[in-house]
Amino acid sequence: MDDRSIVDLFFDRDESALSETERKYKRYCHSIANGILGDRRDSEECVNDAMLGLWNTIPPKKPENLRTYLAKLTRNLAINRYKMRSADKRGGGNVDVSLGELEGCLVSSDNFEVVMDSMVLSELLNSFLGTLSQENRIMFIQKYWFFRSVDDIAGDLSVSKSKVKVSLMRTRARLAEFLEREGYKV
Amino acid sequence: MKKDKLLEALDGISEKYINEAAPKGIGKKSAVLSKAGLIAACFVLVCGIALLIPLSKKEPPENIPSGDVAWGSAEETGVETETEESTASITEDTETKLPPVTETDSAPSSETESTPGTESDETTPSEPVYINGLPALNQSSLPSGFGYEGLSVFYPWELDTNNPWNDNVSLATLPVFENYVAKTSQGLYGMAPIFLSEEDMIERLQTVAEKHGKEIKCTVYERIGKYSSNDEDEFGTLEVYGICEDVILSVGSMGGVSCYFDYSRVWYEMSDAERAEHGAYDIKPIELGPLTPKSDTVTKEELNLIIDLINSVFPDSISTDVSEGYREIGYAGKTGEKSIFPYVYFFDRSDDVTENILNYNFSSYRIIFSDDMSRIEGFSLPSDMSLYTGKLGDYPIITADEARAYLLAGDYLTTVPEFEMIAETISYDQVHKCELVYLTSMLNRQFLPYYKFHVRIKDGESPVVNADGELLKHYGVFYVPAVREEYLLDYSPSIGIWQPTANK
Numbered sequence: 014m015d016d017r018s019i020v021d022l023f024f025d026r027d028e029s030a031l032s033e034t035e036r037k038y039k040r041y042c043h044s045i046a047n048g049i050l051g052d053r054r055d056s057e058e059c060v061n062d063a064m065l066g067l068w069n070t071i072p073p074k075k076p077e078n079l080r081t082y083l084a085k086l087t088r089n090l091a092i093n094r095y096k097m098r099s100a101d102k103r104g105g106g107n108v109d110v111s112l113g114e115l116e117g118c119l120v121s122s123d124n125f126e127v128v129m130d131s132m133v134l135s136e137l138l139n140s141f142l143g144t145l146s147q148e149n150r151i152m153f154i155q156k157y158w159f160f161r162s163v164d165d166i167a168g169d170l171s172v173s174k175s176k177v178k179v180s181l182m183r184t185r186a187r188l189a190e191f192l193e194r195e196g197y198k199v
Numbered sequence: 200m201k202k203d204k205l206l207e208a209l210d211g212i213s214e215k216y217i218n219e220a221a222p223k224g225i226g227k228k229s230a231v232l233s234k235a236g237l238i239a240a241c242f243v244l245v246c247g248i249a250l251l252i253p254l255s256k257k258e259p260p261e262n263i264p265s266g267d268v269a270w271g272s273a274e275e276t277g278v279e280t281e282t283e284e285s286t287a288s289i290t291e292d293t294e295t296k297l298p299p300v301t302e303t304d305s306a307p308s309s310e311t312e313s314t315p316g317t318e319s320d321e322t323t324p325s326e327p328v329y330i331n332g333l334p335a336l337n338q339s340s341l342p343s344g345f346g347y348e349g350l351s352v353f354y355p356w357e358l359d360t361n362n363p364w365n366d367n368v369s370l371a372t373l374p375v376f377e378n379y380v381a382k383t384s385q386g387l388y389g390m391a392p393i394f395l396s397e398e399d400m401i402e403r404l405q406t407v408a409e410k411h412g413k414e415i416k417c418t419v420y421e422r423i424g425k426y427s428s429n430d431e432d433e434f435g436t437l438e439v440y441g442i443c444e445d446v447i448l449s450v451g452s453m454g455g456v457s458c459y460f461d462y463s464r465v466w467y468e469m470s471d472a473e474r475a476e477h478g479a480y481d482i483k484p485i486e487l488g489p490l491t492p493k494s495d496t497v498t499k500e501e502l503n504l505i506i507d508l509i510n511s512v513f514p515d516s517i518s519t520d521v522s523e524g525y526r527e528i529g530y531a532g533k534t535g536e537k538s539i540f541p542y543v544y545f546f547d548r549s550d551d552v553t554e555n556i557l558n559y560n561f562s563s564y565r566i567i568f569s570d571d572m573s574r575i576e577g578f579s580l581p582s583d584m585s586l587y588t589g590k591l592g593d594y595p596i597i598t599a600d601e602a603r604a605y606l607l608a609g610d611y612l613t614t615v616p617e618f619e620m621i622a623e624t625i626s627y628d629q630v631h632k633c634e635l636v637y638l639t640s641m642l643n644r645q646f647l648p649y650y651k652f653h654v655r656i657k658d659g660e661s662p663v664v665n666a667d668g669e670l671l672k673h674y675g676v677f678y679v680p681a682v683r684e685e686y687l688l689d690y691s692p693s694i695g696i697w698q699p700t701a702n703k
Contacts, residue, residue, distance in 0.1 A: 044222055081214045084221065092206060135211025142216050147616065154220035158209055161222060169222050 016079040023071040031064055038080060042087040048161045049091040059094055063087040088158070141191045145184065152180050330686050333592045336375060337644050337687075347614040348676040350653065351532045353669040355631055358653055361496075361525035361545065363555035364635040372593035373553065373635075373681060376646040379587050395454050395586075400439045404450045408441055411514055413448065415441035417477040419465045440465045444480045446513055454586045458513050459567075459577035460484045484574035485512060491573045497524030497543050505543075505566065509578060516580065517564060521545045522555070524566070535663035535671045541568040546581070557584075560637040561646075591645065594682045599633050602650035602679040606630065612649075615675035619656045629655040631674060635681060648681040 014033050022030035042063055046056035066086045076082035142150050151170065155161045156177075163181075167174045328335040352358055395403070401418065408415050421438040441448040447459040459465075461484050469478065485508050492501060502524045506517045524543035530536065543566045546558035562581030569576055597605075605611065607625055621629060632653040637646050653674040663671035680687055 041221070048222075078214060078218060080221070081218050084217060085210070085214075089210070132208075132211065134205075134208035138208060138211070139213045139216070142212065147219070150216060151220040154212065154216055155222060158212055158217060158220070159222060165222070 020071060020075060020079055023067065024075070031068060034067060034079075034083070035064060038083055041080070042083060045084055045087045045159055046091040048159050048165070049088065049095050055094060056091070059087060059091045062090045066090065137192060137195055138188075141188055144191070145187075149180050149184050152177055153184050156181055333594060333686060334377075335686060336591075336594075336647055336682060347616060347619070349615060349656065349674055350676075351530045351535075351671050351673045352528075353530070353535075353665050353667075353671055357495075357528060358632045358674065360634070361522050361559070362634045362636070363522065363546075363552060363559050366599060366633070368552055368635075370553065370596060373556070373596050373648045375591045375594050375648075375682065376584070376588040377591050378643055378646055379589065395450075395452055397437065397439070400437070400450045400452070400454075403454060403456070404439055404441045404448055407450070407456050408443065408448055411516060413441075413443040413446065413513075415443055415448070416480075417442040417469075417473055419468045419473065421465070421468045440468070442477050442480070442482075445482055447482060453582060455579060455582045457577060457579040458516065460512065461576055464577075484569065484576045485509065487568075487573050487575065491571075492524075492526070492543065492568075495526045495528055495539070497526065497545075499523045502543070502545060505575065509566070509575065517578070518547060520548050521564070522548045522559070530663075530671055532659060532663075532671070532673060535665060541570050541572060542566065543568065556635065556648075557637075560639060561588075588646065594647070594686055596648065596681040597650075597683055599635070599650055602681065603627075603630060603633065603652070605679045606650075606652055606654075606677055610679065611652075612678040612680075613675060615654075615656060615677065619673075619675060621655065621657055625654050625677070631655055638678070649678040650681050652677045652679070 014037070019030055019033050019037070022033065039060060042060045043056050046059040046063075047053065050056050050059065063083060063086045067083060070086075074082075142153065145153065148170065152166055155166045155169065156163070161169075163174050163177045167177045170177070350358060404418070405415065419440040419442065421440065437452050439450050441450075442465065447462070447465060449457045449459065449464070451457070460482060462478065462482060466474070466478070487505070487508070490501065490504050490508070497505075499521070502521060503519050506519055506521070510516055522545045524545045526543055527540045529538045529540075531538070544563045545566075546555070546563045549555050549558065558581070561584050564581055565579040566575060567577040567579070568574065607627060607630075609624055611625075617623070630652055634651050635648055636651045637648050639646055654677050656673050656675040658670065658673060665671070
């Protein structure tokens with residue numbers, strides 16, 4: 014069933030919308046959640062929450078792209094769950110490690126929160142991503158949006174792990190340069 | 200707090216980029232082109248990026264001529280059992296018990312035992328998925344590396360190969376093979392994944408030498424990177440050479456056997472002492488004289504004369520019942536400069552078309568010539584499929600017309616970037632060639648057949664015209680699975696990097 018038909022089922026309040034979505038996207042959602050949480054059971058619960066989230070938000074929302082909408086929903090739920098889970102044991106997970114890498118190349122200013130509005134940073138990130146080759150961009154987003162491991166990215170793109178690592182390192186350096194050019198001193 | 204800000208900022212990344220980067224899925228093993236595949240494929244080296252564009256599982260194209268291809272849900276297509284976990288499990292739980300090392304000259308004919316499909320609606324994660332009694336298949340991967348897969352030629356016939364499949368071949372089924380030695384990542388320099396142990400390679404070398412009446416005087420090793428069968432390592436490769444008095448034999452990590460008529464392959468791998476003792480045998484290339492191939496195609500008659508010459512040096516190495524030989528050509532996309540690779544490929548000819556197709560894809564011979572084609576410097580025997588594959592079964596396939604309909608509907612695999620395409624969708628007149636091939640990338644868990652289409656793409660910024668006024672035309676390669684859709688459970692927009700039609 015295509016995505017538009019599934020969304021129509023949600024609008025009709027037809028519960029088969031959930032089973033169709035699960036059948037089509039459960040693995041996908043699970044891979045996103047598991048990349049962040051690294052725990053099968055937590056990921057399962059997260060995916061179930063995401064399905065519930067779909068049911069509760071469609072309607073009124075009518076996503077143009079159901080897959081991406083669901084990906085964002087799953088990611089946010091997984092991050093929230095991750096934060097709750099790791100409140101008393103910071104660091105070590107994919108999210109912390111990945112964000113730590115990105116943080117290191119992004120800023121050195123102590124008043125980062127004052128000068129760097131997240132909306133502005135989003136816009137800059139999108140501009141920066143547009144300058145990357147498709148392969149480098151995919152690696153970057155898989156690492157820092159999907160929080161996937163280097164191993165998984167390498168497997169996904171059929172390239173060596175070292176290639177992924179080098180690409181990410183160079184992309185981070187370029188991002189730092191880009192932000193500096195845009196007026197955000199590193 | 201900085202991390203929270205970053206999370207917020209990352210949340211604002213454009214949906215098009217998220218969609219583009221969506222992972223293919225857990226447990227999915229991707230692949231790159233094997234060494235042999237790299238040689239076989241010509242890449243248009245422009246600024247494209249080799250990313251996989253997976254086939255999307257969506258509404259059926261409206262213009263399938265025969266109209267009997269099953270699309271839609273598992274229930275509609277007769278899937279016996281399907282759960283998310285069980286679908287994933289077939290990529291993860293492959294036992295890699297290898298058969299003993301033996302030398303054979305043709306593709307394996309024995310089938311692996313096929314477990315009947317389960318009838319229950321509930322499966323455990325370890326249970327494979329069966330459809331109509333056949334194991335469900337995973338998506339294959341395309342070549343990765345520089346550029347995208349394609350070819351630039353002036354004339355349509357320059358796209359021809361000696362593929363035994365053609366439009367007149369009518370097949371209801373084709374075999375699909377499990378790859379016992381699929382690896383999760385590319386070896387160093389795109390070399391083949393490792394699976395033979397060093398001891399097995401030496402044993403194989405001895406077996407081949409004895410079979411052809413040769414005595415190995417000295418064994419030389421060519422190592423690149425770390426030779427390890429550990430899946431987690433960035434594995435290198437190893438080639439073992441046996442220096443005989445008139446030839447040099449070699450065995451690669453995949454068990455492939457080659458024979459060389461000059462020292463150049465091993466000279467720098469030999470120690471000073473080995474060169475002193477074994478570096479002056481009468482090993483020299485075979486002069487072809489009037490037999491030197493003059494055209495891109497080497498006729499069966501010419502080839503047989505060449506094979507006779509080879510057999511005179513290396514007895515009984517190649518049968519004379521072979522296909523005609525095929526030379527690869529290519530033109531540089533920006534200059535139109537012609538390249539002819541100094542190899543001729545051919546395969547054992549059979550009366551059975553399926554066997555011919557398998558031999559073409561998996562068991563080709565390769566003769567290595569000097570650049571001017573006047574001397575034979577060596578040859579490679581076909582790889583022994585039985586060493587690393589087992590037959591999963593004969594799968595129903597679609598016709599070329601049906602495949603073309605999928606192609607035109609946007610359901611294909613390709614490495615061609617969107618910006619190189621003439622239009623967002625492929626039109627009938629842009630499709631210039633169709634052939635049936637197996638995607639034999641060694642990282643694939645299964646080897647299955649695909650229809651391979653050459654599709655005209657953009658001409659480039661500076662069109663090249665030859666002396667006859669003919670424009671150099673660029674063709675991108677697009678694949679459509681030949682196996683019927685219902686057997687390809689892993690195909691889904693949910694695991695794709697980018698689907699050209701999924702969200703229309």
